[in-house]
Every structure is written in structure tokens, then in C-alpha cells.
Amino acid sequence: MVVSAVGFALAAFVITTGIAAALLRDSLSAIIVFAAYSLGMALFYTLLLAPDVGLTEAAIGAGVTTILLLLTIAKTTRPRREELFERIHWPAAVVCAGLAAVMVAFTVTQIPVANFAGDPTPVTGEAGTFGERVTGHYLAETYADTGVQNAVTAVLAAYRGFDTFGEAVVVFAAGVALLVVLRREEFA
């Protein structure tokens, strides 16, 4: 029960930071608030028992992204500050909100379990929808299959191991390319 309180407070935090980051006019302010958003997201992942995703969010979202964005605006110019927030195009905003609401209505209602609401996670895997069976299967069989205790880690690093490896290669290549570009831009 109290877990859900933490969850809802976090959700409020994440949504507020998200909106603020989108609406702030000054890009440096937006970057800083976006870092706060990453803090909230990492906590969220951790609360939903996906610590490795939380760790990635912490390292990438708050650390690397902030510095990359800072470097980006260092290479560009900063507009004069006269307003605090971006002007909202209301018709577009309404359309976007409507679309988002439809998406949420379709997807969120299909989510079988809300972990932080305190509902038990189905482990049996027999009854229920397809999604529940898949979740149940992984929760039940992961340890026997892979010897990894955390189901999320197992999916990420064992079942989808090659996938993750490929991702790591992509990220590494991007990092190397970035270094090359940055060094090339260094003068004086």
C-alpha cells in the first residue's frame, strides 16, 4: 500500500519534470530539469524492481545525456532569454493530448498487473491472458533456465543476450564516433 504511495508521488514528480522540461524556453534550464526527470525515472525503474534499467537510466540519462546536451549547446548559440516558458500551440496540444489519452486507454488497460499498486504478480502462468502467461513463464522459469535471480536482468542479459551485446556495440561505436568528432572540432 505504502509502495503505491511512493509510486504515485514519483509519477507526479516524473510528469511534472517532463512537462517543465518540454515547456522551458531556455535550453540550459531544460537540460537541468531533464536531468531531474532522469532522477525520477531511475527511481521509478528501481521501484518496479528493474534495478539494472534504473542503473542505466542513472548513468545514461543523468550523466552522459546531460554532458552530451551541454556539449551540444556549447557548440551552438544560446538565444536571448525573454520568456520563461515556450508558448503553447493549444489546438496541437489538445490533439496530442487526445492521441496520448487514446494510446494510454488502449495500452494501460491491457497491462496485466500494476506492480506498485500491491496486486500480486501471477506466477503460475496457466490462466489469464497471453501477456500474463508470458510474464508468468519468465517469472517461473527464469532461474531454472539461466541461473539469474532478477527476471529483468535475465531477459536483458541472457534471453536477449546477443541483442544487448549488439546494443552495447552500437553505443560504443557512437561513443567512439563522438570522441572523433569532438577532437576534430578542437582548435586554438
Place this chain on the structure above:
Amino acid sequence: MSELELGLRTGAILVLLAGGVFFTFVSAVGVIRLPDVYARAHTASQTDTLGAGLVVGAVVLTYGFETEVIKAVLLLVFIFITNPTAAHAAARAAYVEGIEPWTEGEERR
């Protein structure tokens, strides 16, 4: 561990948690209420550090003598070293940028 010891430890943990929340609350009030960057940096570095320290202290106390306690202690050390340094960096940046410290009688910023 005896009944009494357990009770004492639980009590101590609760006191630490309450103290931590209280000081974090004070730091939040300070960050919102104080008039300028420098004054805000004060609470950000000090009151917040104490609040965090007390809560992590409660965590340390809960773990007792397990190996995890070392990590918690290390966390405490990090917070105590990095927090004032970060506040100093922000204040120094403000000073170098030429932001004048607020003195009483001026309007709040």
C-alpha cells in the same frame, strides 16, 4: 538479540528517519524561501546533507553487521564529500558570473 535491544534499535531507526525527513523538509523550505543563490546553496549543502546523513544512518543501523553496511557507510561518505563541493561549485559559478550576494533590505530574487 534481546527484546529490549530490538526495541531500542527500532526506536533509534524511527528517530533517525524522522530527523532525516525533518531536515530534508527544512532544506526544501530553505531552497524555496531563501532570497538568493548563495543563501540557497547554504541549505542545499548543509541541511540537506544532514537530512540525508540521518536517513542513511537509519539504513546503516537496519543492516547492522551485514556486508551491505559498508556500502551504506560509503554512501554516507560520498554524500558528505560531494554535497558541499557541488554547492561550492554552484556558488563559485554564480560569483564568477557576477551575481551579487543579496543583503537584507533588497528585494528577493
Place this chain on the structure above:
Amino acid sequence: MLVPVGESVTLRQTVGYAVGVAEETDASAIHFVVPVAWHSAGDVEPAVRREVETLLDRVQVWAREDASGTTPAVETAIIGEEQYMFSPDDYAGVLADYADAHGVERIVVDPEYSPGGNVPLLRAMEVSLVERGYTVEEAPVETPVRRSRLTRPGGAVQFGLLFAVSFLFYQLLGGFAIVTGDTFDLFYELVTGTIAAGIVAGSLHRVTMSERPRLRRLGVQLVRLSLYVPYLLYEIVKSNILITFIILHPRLPIEPRLTRVRVAVWGGSPLTTLANSITLTPGTLTVRADGQYLYVHALFPSAREGLFAGTLERAVRFVYYGRAAAAVATPEERGDTELLQRPEEDADAGASVRSGEGSSEETRREGERSEEARTEDERSEEARTRDDRSDDDRTPPGDGGGA
């Protein structure tokens, strides 16, 4: 159009931009001027003068290169030689005088230009120029990334120490499976730990330590540090209660002042320890460290007095230099304290520290030295031209101190 110039990496781009703007706006002339910041009236050193003249020649050549026709005329000048320039206002005044004499309204500034050498006066100078009614514009230049060398010659001790710390940290994150686990764990943790610590120490041992560590002294200092930490914790808790009272007080009774203390510790880690301790004890915040000078922002008078009494300084001296060194006169007794923001006697003068002044040790010394060198009537001369707040800043150390 007026362009104040000085040696900077973006000077070339600024010149190009200024010429472009001058052609667009049909300005009759561009004036490139160098404000020369030598306080001794009139006698700029020949070497400096030659340097400035070469710079102006270069600027002139560049401007000709960029101009499409013969207009606008390019003029150069060295200004401010006869005047004492110290604060951003002084620079702005000199520029304003020149601009008025030549009927210039528009001023283009190189964002990397720094009037006072290493002191960041530019922003404040621009503000002051805008206040005087000129159009001030920063040239849109690309700032090159500056880099300084981080590496130093390393050594076996550095490597060993860093290796040990990294290895310990690795084992710690692994939950000390090396001790608690079975033989396989022991072997596994040993190998992976050695590799990881080896990589860290190999790549960073030239960077992490500023000087060669002496192991025995390091050990002694660690022991004394373990005595210092509880004392610091006690201080933190004690003064946090006070600051809590102040923050939650409805009227918010704070009297923040920026102060400067010349502390009796030196070197990297002692100074860092002291500065961080000052920041951790509520009511005081280290804003800037400049050699032995710490710029401390104190939130209320009692915090300021505590700082000037130097208890933390003594404790840090004990940690790093031993018990004998702990007995030292307080900063207040030494006369090493100074209030940078309006002393109590003229509390209604509306004064405050300006960005440039006192922000660098060099200018401060420069200012003091010339202060002594100059004669009495020069001083009164200056008192007429400069506003009263700058005089507060140049109060000799100790004078405005513990008031």
C-alpha cells in the same frame, strides 16, 4: 562603431564581424581601441606599449582584409593610459569618454575579451556601458574549447596506492565475496578485481594525485582525520539546529555577507578539507578559493564570528600538520579577515560587491600595491571619480573585519 580589443582567441572573428556590421549599417569609421590597464599614471612600459601596438597593427590589417571597399575607415587607439582603471565601471568610463569624443553610439564586444587580464570584468563592463546608454553587442563567435594538461609524471607509489584503493572498492561492491565465498569466488574475485584495478590505476595514476604521497604521513593523517570527523559531525548537528530555526522563522532573520579570510593552511587537500568543512557547517559557505584566500558567504553574524574565530582552521591544521601546529592565532587576531560587503557603519549605502572586484587575487594585490604607491592627492582625485562602494572593497585587511 567602437570595438574594444585585447589578446583573445576569438579576436580574428570579432574583427570580421565588426567590419561586416559596419558595412551593413554604413558606419563611417570603426574604432579599435585597447584600454591599457596600467595603474601608474601615464608611464606604460615600452614593452607593453610595443605589444599593444603590434596587436592594433594586426587588427588593422585584418579589418582591411575583410572590408570590401575603402569605407569604413579603420582607426586604432590606445586609451585609458592617463587614468586609473580598476573596476568594470572604470573601463566602461574610459570607453564611454572615447565614444563620446568620436560620436560613437554602438559598441561591439568580443565575448572572449577580458579587460582586466584574468579577471572576469567583461559582463559587468557591458552592463555598465548599457546603463550609460550605448548599444552594446557581443560578436557571435565560436568559442574554441580550452584544454589544460591533466597528467603529471606518475610513479610506483601513485600506481600502488590507486591500485589498492580501486581493488578495495571493487571487492566492496562485490560484497566481499573474496572473504565470504568459496574457493571459486576467491579466485574469480581476485582475477577480475586485479584486472579492473589494474586498468583504473594504469590509466589514471598520472592524474589522481597532485604530489607524491608519503605513505607514513598519509597514515598518520588518516588517524587524525578519524578524530576530526566526529568533531565535525558534532559541529554540523549543532549549527544545523540554529539554521533550522532561522529558516523556519517567519521573518527569516538573515544578514548575509561575503567575507574573505586568509587561512593558515595551504596546498590541495588541506585547503579542500577546510573549505568543505566550512561549507558543511551551516551559516558559512565557501564561494571561492584563491590561493590562501577563502571567499566565504556567511548567512548571519554569529556564523561569521565563528568563522573568524578559526576553530575549524585549527582542527584542519591538527589533521594535516600535527598537534603542535594546531595552536595558532585566530584569523581575527592575525588580521586576516575582511568583510567584502557593506560594513555595518554604512549599512544603508546600498553597497554590494561587484562582480569583478576582488574576484581575483592578482587584481587585489595589484590594487593594494598601487594603493600604497600612489600619492595622497591622486587618491582624493580618484575618490571624486569613483563611487563610494569601491572604497569598501579596498579596505585594508582586518579593518572592516569583526565589526
Place this chain on the structure above:
Amino acid sequence: MLTTAFLATAAALVVLAIAVLYRAVKGPTMQDRVIAVNVLGTNTVVILALLAVALDSESFLDIALVYALLNFLMAIAISKFTVKRGDVI
């Protein structure tokens, strides 16, 4: 009982974090935002430590450790950036 206390503390800290967010959005200077986000980061680290105990998973402490260091790095990087534009690392 203690678990509830830890979670309640975490919830309270998140609520306080939302309050501090006001300063991160409002500013007015960049340094104000840096300070606010640093406070948020410290709160996050503490919440992670609390979750580690409450949900009984010690690995969260590792995340908290990483986060404590990253938070520091972030504050330094932004501060340095605002002083010398273009000089981040």
C-alpha cells in the same frame, strides 16, 4: 512495521522533491537550478537507499552509489559550463 516506516519516509522525500522542483523550474539563475537539482539528486540517492532496505534488495545500494557520484559530476559539469561556455569536462 519498519518497512512501512522506510517506505513512508521515501514517499515523504519524493513529495519534498516535488516541492524543490519549483526552484529548479523557476530559477531565476542557472546556479539556482543546479543547486535545486543537486538537492533532488541527494534525495534520490537517499530514496534509493531506503528502497534497498524496504524492498530488501541490496543491489539498489550499488545504484545509489553510482548515482551519488553521477549527481556530483552533473553539478560540477553544469557549473563549469555556465562559467566557461564550452568547457564541460
